[in-house]
Amino acid sequence: ENTFEIAVIGGDGIGPEVVAEARKVLDAALAPESAEFTYIEYSLGAEHWLTTGETLTEETLQALRGHDAILFGAVGADPLDTRVPSGIIERELLLGLRFNLDHCVNLRPTRSYPGVVSPLRGVDEEHPIDFVVVREGTEGPYAGNGGLLRRGTDAEIATEVSVNTAYGVRRVVEDAFTRAQARDKHLTLVHKNNVLTYSGDLWTRTTTAVAKSFPDVRWDYMHVDAATIHMVNNPQRFDVIVTDNLFGDILTDLAPAISGGIGLAASASINTAGTAPSMFEPVHGSAPDIAGKAIADPTAAVLSAALMLDHLGLGEAAARVEAAVLAQLSQWAQDGTSGLSTSQRGDAFVARLSS
Amino acid sequence: ENTFEIAVIGGDGIGPEVVAEARKVLDAALAPESAEFTYIEYSLGAEHWLTTGETLTEETLQALRGHDAILFGAVGADPLDTRVPSGIIERELLLGLRFNLDHCVNLRPTRSYPGVVSPLRGVDEEHPIDFVVVREGTEGPYAGNGGLLRRGTDAEIATEVSVNTAYGVRRVVEDAFTRAQARDKHLTLVHKNNVLTYSGDLWTRTTTAVAKSFPDVRWDYMHVDAATIHMVNNPQRFDVIVTDNLFGDILTDLAPAISGGIGLAASASINTAGTAPSMFEPVHGSAPDIAGKAIADPTAAVLSAALMLDHLGLGEAAARVEAAVLAQLSQWAQDGTSGLSTSQRGDAFVARLSS
Ligand SMILES: CC(C)[C@H](C(=O)O)[C@@H](O)C(=O)O
Numbered sequence: 001e002n003t004f005e006i007a008v009i010g011g012d013g014i015g016p017e018v019v020a021e022a023r024k025v026l027d028a029a030l031a032p033e034s035a036e037f038t039y040i041e042y043s044l045g046a047e048h049w050l051t052t053g054e055t056l057t058e059e060t061l062q063a064l065r066g067h068d069a070i071l072f073g074a075v076g077a078d079p080l081d082t083r084v085p086s087g088i089i090e091r092e093l094l095l096g097l098r099f100n101l102d103h104c105v106n107l108r109p110t111r112s113y114p115g116v117v118s119p120l121r122g123v124d125e126e127h128p129i130d131f132v133v134v135r136e137g138t139e140g141p142y143a144g145n146g147g148l149l150r151r152g153t154d155a156e157i158a159t160e161v162s163v164n165t166a167y168g169v170r171r172v173v174e175d176a177f178t179r180a181q182a183r184d185k186h187l188t189l190v191h192k193n194n195v196l197t198y199s200g201d202l203w204t205r206t207t208t209a210v211a212k213s214f215p216d217v218r219w220d221y222m223h224v225d226a227a228t229i230h231m232v233n234n235p236q237r238f239d240v241i242v243t244d245n246l247f248g249d250i251l252t253d254l255a256p257a258i259s260g261g262i263g264l265a266a267s268a269s270i271n272t273a274g275t276a277p278s279m280f281e282p283v284h285g286s287a288p289d290i291a292g293k294a295i296a297d298p299t300a301a302v303l304s305a306a307l308m309l310d311h312l313g314l315g316e317a318a319a320r321v322e323a324a325v326l327a328q329l330s331q332w333a334q335d336g337t338s339g340l341s342t343s344q345r346g347d348a349f350v351a352r353l354s355s
Numbered sequence: 356e357n358t359f360e361i362a363v364i365g366g367d368g369i370g371p372e373v374v375a376e377a378r379k380v381l382d383a384a385l386a387p388e389s390a391e392f393t394y395i396e397y398s399l400g401a402e403h404w405l406t407t408g409e410t411l412t413e414e415t416l417q418a419l420r421g422h423d424a425i426l427f428g429a430v431g432a433d434p435l436d437t438r439v440p441s442g443i444i445e446r447e448l449l450l451g452l453r454f455n456l457d458h459c460v461n462l463r464p465t466r467s468y469p470g471v472v473s474p475l476r477g478v479d480e481e482h483p484i485d486f487v488v489v490r491e492g493t494e495g496p497y498a499g500n501g502g503l504l505r506r507g508t509d510a511e512i513a514t515e516v517s518v519n520t521a522y523g524v525r526r527v528v529e530d531a532f533t534r535a536q537a538r539d540k541h542l543t544l545v546h547k548n549n550v551l552t553y554s555g556d557l558w559t560r561t562t563t564a565v566a567k568s569f570p571d572v573r574w575d576y577m578h579v580d581a582a583t584i585h586m587v588n589n590p591q592r593f594d595v596i597v598t599d600n601l602f603g604d605i606l607t608d609l610a611p612a613i614s615g616g617i618g619l620a621a622s623a624s625i626n627t628a629g630t631a632p633s634m635f636e637p638v639h640g641s642a643p644d645i646a647g648k649a650i651a652d653p654t655a656a657v658l659s660a661a662l663m664l665d666h667l668g669l670g671e672a673a674a675r676v677e678a679a680v681l682a683q684l685s686q687w688a689q690d691g692t693s694g695l696s697t698s699q700r701g702d703a704f705v706a707r708l709s710s
């Protein structure tokens with residue numbers, strides 16, 4: 001029997017609540033498989049920082065490295081809580097994990113869900129959205145390079161250096177082509193290569209070169225500004241988008257917004273070489289305003305768990321979870337979800353998996 | 356009598372066609388004023404490059420500097436025309452003008468227009484959009500700083516340096532606050548200061564400082580990724596957005612997309628110190644596919660001309676043009692525009708101004 005050791009980082013606010021449901025669903029999905037999950041909980045996030053003053057220690061990182069995957073909830077303090085310095089949890093913990101565990105592929109699928117109305121008139125059940133963004137996760141403008149000179153004076157200069165390497169771009173583009181090949185065989189490179197000519201040259205040249213190994217995948221290029229127009233006017237045209245860290249950040253907020261499913265968006269931060277565990281997390285935040293009320297929607301965490309199953313080679317279990325979620329969302333689209341608690345929602349997915 | 360010398364750069368494709376209508380409308384709008392425009396045409400763009408090999412010479416720049424304003428059409432070759440190196444006209448001519456003429460404020464208003472259906476379900480005549488983006492135009496990631504090391508090898512590195520100065524940020528933020536004060540007194544700073552900490556610090560600090568001189572303007576901060584969500588879910592919340600060159604580029608394609616009016620979007624590239632002429636251009640491109648057919652819509656060029664009137668201190672004439680456009684668009688929303696030529700549309704605006 002296959003045993004996977006999963007690190008669980010519930011985090012802050014609704015994070016632990018939705019992750020608990022994801023675990024229930026994982027266990028139900030695994031029942032028919034000869035595989036088993038063991039879970040170890042890690043206390044990390046804003047609350048943890050408030051009590052310990054630590055965001056992510058070397059010891060914790062070391063311990064996390066021993067796991068097969070990380071199931072993540074959400075982190076972040078109440079924005080009104082001025083004790084937590086702005087951005088520190090995001091940078092030191094979230095980005096700390098991505099960079100230290102070499103999560104080069106930040107995978108963010110976007111699709112239409114039953115009962116979820118898109119804010120776009122052109123998106124409906126007959127014209128659904130279904131694409132994935134493969135966002136680079138370990139370099140680009142996120143590298144943290146840059147500086148401030150003469151801070152606070154009239155002569156102040158601030159720089160930010162986007163760092164892009166052939167090594168870093170190629171592995172992400174290869175991953176994106178591989179995913180496109182398994183989907184609708186259409187890849188779109190998004191960049192701004194008419195202005196950012198150095199990095200744009202590297203991205204465009206790399207994509208052109210990698211494309212040769214994927215002759216059955218057609219690919220096109222789109223400027224990031226134009227990509228936002230297409231997302232609004234014809235999001236159905238996208239299958240797989242590959243892009244850099246910052247453009248990917250922007251497009252993967254726009255993408256779930258146009259599907260109407262920001263609350264449902266799942267993501268995976270993948271170490272493609274398998275040298276460290278990959279991480280699976282809902283895109284939504286810790287939502288301190290509804291924390292502790294048992295009303296958070298665990299669907300995004302459950303869908304993130306499905307991405308984890310898929311990543312661990314348990315594709316059939318992943319497919320079962322996705323099917324259960326789709327079926328249950330359809331049901332709820334008819335019945336409504338008013339009054340349903342977080343765990344009742346999780347139980348409903350479990351019931352579908354067990355039936 | 357006040358005479359303004361206007362440089363006219365029609366450019367490529369439909370550019371000269373729509374600019375011709377803008378001129379007609381300008382002259383009609385000026386009739387009641389003690390002001391007059393003289394026009395000098397400059398041949399610039401992809402066609403010009405093909406015949407001369409020049410994008411923007413020092414002589415042309417010098418001549419342009421002598422004008423009170425520049426009325427611009429559109430530039431760019433047919434994308435299928437492989438004779439024109441990709442990006443050269445955009446960089447050397449468009450960005451060349453912005454940087455050389457110190458167009459620090461790139462102003463892009465977005466609003467709902469009668470008869471123009473937004474792709475968003477939440478935007479309609481009862482819930483219209485009306486905001487402006489003040490995009491920085493002369494620094495940031497557009498500075499052209501960066502480089503490629505070991506090009507074409509596995510060890511290649513490409514960098515892009517975003518350059519931000521107190522000088523450059525402050526003048527744009529001041530301009531944005533001034534505009535907010537004259538509108539709904541609400542300014543939103545858009546950045547990504549949790550990740551781009553150096554430039555984010557400069558932008559946030561500058562905005563906080565400038566805000567003190569505008570106590571009647573309330574302001575808030577939004578990450579660029581979150582801004583895309585708000586644009587889709589609640590664009591009515593925005594009044595004035597101030598942001599950097601690259602974020603502004605992205606948001607000002609998204610903005611007209613959500614209003615439904617990409618074809619109607621106007622823009623101004625403003626030298627706030629008055630040391631060189633400002634430039635007024637429609638956001639749409641040269642549309643080579645419909646060039647020469649006399650079917651291009653001149654509305655965006657006409658609205659850009661209205662921005663020029665306003666900039667030149669001819670606010671009443673500007674208001675008349677805007678009112679004429681709105682009235683005529685309402686009319687067309689009922690009658691339809693099928694079969695109307697470019698000049699018939701221009702004539703309709705002129706008729707409204709003259710009646
Ligand atoms: C919280 C922030 C650092 C993060 C990012 O910018 O990557 C978030 O926006 C995301 O997309 O995961």
Ligand SMILES: CC(C)[C@H](C(=O)O)[C@@H](O)C(=O)O
Pocket residue numbers: 194195225445446449450604
């Ligand atoms: C053509 C290009 C260089 C330009 C820009 O990126 O600024 C365009 O997208 C714009 O927004 O005016």
